[in-house]
Amino acid sequence: MLLATALLATLGLAFGWVAVGPADGAGAVVVTGKGDKPGKPGGGGGGGGGGTTELEYAAVGDSFAAGVGARSYLESTCYTSAKGYPKLLDAEADLRLVALPACSGASTAEVIAGQVPAVPTTATRVTLTVGGNDVGFAAVMQNCFVIVTSSCESTILSGEALVANGTVTANVAAAVQAVRARVPGAKVIVTGYPLLFHLPNARYQWAERVNQGTVALNDAIEAAAAANQAVFVDVEGAFAGHGIGSSIPWINDWNWFRYVDGFHPTATGYVAYATEIRKAIG
Numbered sequence: 001m002l003l004a005t006a007l008l009a010t011l012g013l014a015f016g017w018v019a020v021g022p023a024d025g026a027g028a029v030v031v032t033g034k035g036d037k038p039g040k041p042g043g044g045g046g047g048g049g050g051g052t053t054e055l056e057y058a059a060v061g062d063s064f065a066a067g068v069g070a071r072s073y074l075e076s077t078c079y080t081s082a083k084g085y086p087k088l089l090d091a092e093a094d095l096r097l098v099a100l101p102a103c104s105g106a107s108t109a110e111v112i113a114g115q116v117p118a119v120p121t122t123a124t125r126v127t128l129t130v131g132g133n134d135v136g137f138a139a140v141m142q143n144c145f146v147i148v149t150s151s152c153e154s155t156i157l158s159g160e161a162l163v164a165n166g167t168v169t170a171n172v173a174a175a176v177q178a179v180r181a182r183v184p185g186a187k188v189i190v191t192g193y194p195l196l197f198h199l200p201n202a203r204y205q206w207a208e209r210v211n212q213g214t215v216a217l218n219d220a221i222e223a224a225a226a227a228n229q230a231v232f233v234d235v236e237g238a239f240a241g242h243g244i245g246s247s248i249p250w251i252n253d254w255n256w257f258r259y260v261d262g263f264h265p266t267a268t269g270y271v272a273y274a275t276e277i278r279k280a281i282g
Contacts, residue, residue, distance in 0.1 A: 056122050057281075058099040059086035060115040060179070061129035064193060064273075065102035069252045069264025078103035079260060083267040086127065088274035089281070098123055107133045108171040112178040123183050125281055128230075129191045131172050131221050135159030135213070141263050144206040146254055156209060163216045172224035180228070188230040189280050191273070192218035194239035196263055198246035207245070231280045238272040239265075 059065050067084015074080045080100055081087065090097035101115040108130050119126060136159045144152040162168050172190070179188050195214050197207035218236065225232040242250035250269035252261040265273065 054094055054096040055124050055281075056098045056120065057086075057089060057095045057125040057127070058119040058123040058183075059089075059097065059102050059127045060111050060119065060175075061102045061127070062106045062111075062133055063102075063104035063264060064132070064191075065127065065129040066100075066104055067102075067270060068104050069261045070267040070270050071261065072267075073260075081270075083270055085270045085273040085277060088270060089127075089277060092278070095125070095281070102129070105133060105138070106130065108175045111175050116175075116178045116182050119179065119182050121183055124186050125189065126179050126183060126186050127189045127191065127277060127281075128172075128175060128179060129193075130175055131168055131217060132193060134168055134171050135162050135217060140210065141254075144210065145204055145263070148205075152206060156206070156213060160213055160216070163213070163220050166220075168217065168220040169224045169227075172221050173228055176224060176228040176230050187282060188225075188228075189233055189277060190221060190225040190230045191233045191277065192221055192235055194235050194251065194265065194269065195243055196251050198241065198243035198249070201243075201245040203245060211243075233276050233280050235273055235276050238276050239269065242269070242272075 063069075063079065065084070065086065066078050067081030067087065068079045070081040070083035072082040074082055078101075080102065084102075086097055086100050086102070089095050098120050099118050101118040103110075103115070106115065111128070111130050136155055139155045140152075140159065143149045143155050176188055176190060179186070193214055195211045197204060197211050199208055199211065201207035215236070218234065222232040222234070224230075239250055242248055244251050244253045244263075250266050250272060252258070252264055252266055254262040
């Protein structure tokens with residue numbers, strides 16, 4: 001029992017199960033793009049002598065925005081990855097990543113307080129992936145899939161209630177509004193989440209319930225984006241057939257030896273994310 005408790009404490013630090021306040025988000029490393037891109041003398045959005053037309057881009061949000069699951073981590077606080085969708089978009093000729101304060105475990109409140117202030121006022125494109133931690137993503141994964149406990153259903157019900165009563169929509173709307181206040185002229189792109197599990201799933205009894213909850217969560221996030229003139233990017237279709245339990249999964253299954261990655265996209269999954277965002281980012 002003591003061993004299990006110690007393991008879960010370790011997992012909590014990595015997976016965001018321990019509450020992270022706004023100060024933690026504010027103190028996170030802000031990872032930016034490359035200094036100069038090939039063929040783009042001077043780099044920077046409109047700066048330098050090369051006449052570049054790069055759009056300055058910032059990415060805020062939770063672990064899915066940071067790139068957790070893709071490995072190639074740039075630091076071990078927020079687990080931002082060199083293979084997450086922000087870095088993949090940074091490789092595009094017309095985009096330049098100027099801030100990546102996204103952090104594993106971040107809620108909408110933490111994005112507003114600790115990440116949005118790190119977005120440069122010159123940014124013209126901002127992506128936002130958030131909402132999963134507001135409904136207890138990590139607690140659901142812990143209680144329903146890592147070590148199944150009697151708290152599983154109550155944890156799911158709590159998250160479902162926050163979606164049904166409009167709390168999540170209001171929270172995400174507040175995050176979008178905070179971004180708009182910081183960069184009034186920027187295009188804001190809000191993403192949803194992939195369905196984690198391929199169905200039917202013989203290994204995980206709660207897989208279908210969590211997928212249903214993810215669909216409802218995405219609908220709530222989309223409503224917040226639409227009400228605040230942001231663009232919503234739905235990734236459910238892009239990940240269809242690639243959930244945990246499929247023959248070619250783009251979501252990492254649970255592994256005690258690589259617990260940071262569990263229930264997050266693989267590097268290939270983040271390529272799918274970047275492809276869908278690219279269509280909307282302009």
